[in-house]
Amino acid sequence: MNPALGQPIVYHPFGTPAPALPAGWVEHYTPTGQPYWYNTTTHQSSWVFPVAPKKKKQIKVILAELDIVRKKIPGTHWLFVLTADGYEFYYDRETKTSVWEMPKELEAPLEELKKLEAEEKEARKLQQEEEESKKRALEEEEVAAQEAKRLKLLQEEQEEATEMTEEDIMWQLQQMEGQESDTEGDIPPQEDVQEVAVVEEKEKKETKAELSEEERIQQFNTLLEESHISPFAVYTVEYPKLMTDPRFSLVPSNKQKTLFNKYCHALGEHIRQEKAKEAKRPEDEFKELLESKVTTKMYWDDFRRKYKDDARFKALPVTREREALFKAHVKHNLNKKKNPVEEYKALLRNTDIRKDTRWRDAKKLLENHDAYHAIEDKDKREDLFRDYLEQLQ
Structure with missing residues (x-):
């Protein structure tokens, strides 16, 4: 179809040849054989076959890039200048004067400049080819990683589909009770086992009915806390340890993993925040504010008025300590002896x-x-x- 009308291009790998790629686009293939396209200018990848931009937009881009070019002539105080209209002239930075004709003294330096530019252009070309090669390798690695991630998610979904339900748990408990009875030499009738299971299931449902959803989730989280679940715990590993506790079955089986992961994430965030609070003293936070905002020309009153509502300013409660640290910081910067x-x-x-x-x-x-x-x-x-x-x- 016609891309100028905004309609999609249908790519037929067999029968008709593929349309030409726009400038800057390169075609690659994933490990599974699926094609994708990479733009060497914008460093972006696309699963959709790229379409060349309209001429009008290209003209605007070219016009926007036209500007004055200035080149420093090596070994001299002259500049070679090329205007947007294509005119050339020479500018003396010492005398602040410009001339249209090239001074004779610049013939040799200009030849040297052309030689240097050619060498730099070749070096840039080699560097660009090397960078593009690395980027292509990174793109292929990224695509491979995304494919591996997709397969892993698919596997996890399949594993979740085979997770034990409440009926499976009841059956396992019945089997465990039957094994204990065999050890004691007293095998109860199958009807008694089923009756006990029905009674336990009835009691469990009554308990659920008495509690609100919020209370059931709270008891579920209490179980996780008492079980010392770490922020990096894996649901499938911890599941066998938790499944026998009545509080675990208070939550529907299709929400257990989600609530488990949510608890681990919240616990990890809480630990991170606590460590961050312990690591930073009020004085360090105030110094961080000084480093980011204070200049050598700023006065204490201006600084206090401008940043008094900043949390790092409030972290240090004593005003005299704030002012002392501020003055010490300004003095330190003034004493820096750098070129x-x-x-x-x-x-x-x-x-x-x-x-x-x-x-x-x-x-x-x-x-x-x-x-x-x-x-x-x-x-x-x-x-x-x-x-x-x-x-x-």
């Missing part, structure tokens, strides 16, 4: 900056950090930013 340029470069690496990020957008991400203001020269900030973009390309 401002290296600090600024580290800030660039730790910020969400991509190779297509514009300088005016990057400033909004950087201006709240001390390392940004440590570089007082505005032009130098931008030059270092441009150098960092070249490393990303």
